[in-house]
Amino acid sequence: MGDSIVAFYAADTGIETALYDLYNANYISHYGPTSLGSGTYTYEVWVTQPIGGVLPGIPVDNPFVCTGKGQYYCIKSVGVYNSVKRAIEADG
Numbered sequence: 001m002g003d004s005i006v007a008f009y010a011a012d013t014g015i016e017t018a019l020y021d022l023y024n025a026n027y028i029s030h031y032g033p034t035s036l037g038s039g040t041y042t043y044e045v046w047v048t049q050p051i052g053g054v055l056p057g058i059p060v061d062n063p064f065v066c067t068g069k070g071q072y073y074c075i076k077s078v079g080v081y082n083s084v085k086r087a088i089e090a091d092g
Contacts, residue, residue, distance in 0.1 A: 004086060007080055013079070019090070022073060029047050043077055043080075
């Protein structure tokens with residue numbers, strides 16, 4: 001259970017990083033895998049446009065399909081700790 005919580009928070013860090021960059025108009029389509037702390041936990045993030053959405057600078061050929069209803073962007077972050085993976089998806 002503890003590994004799952006750390007993996008979740010690693011995924012959350014990826015979401016927060018992508019949201020910060022989107023807010024500051026720094027459009028990055030893929031992050032990572034990025035090591036956190038001692039390198040024992042990582043996150044990997046994809047940012048894509050939802051169907052019909054328009055966000056300049058973000059390619060549409062990302063490896064995941066947006067399942068949310070966001071108008072401008074979709075973010076998926078996968079956190080990993082001790083081989084445990086947890087994912088978070090956000091859209092806006």
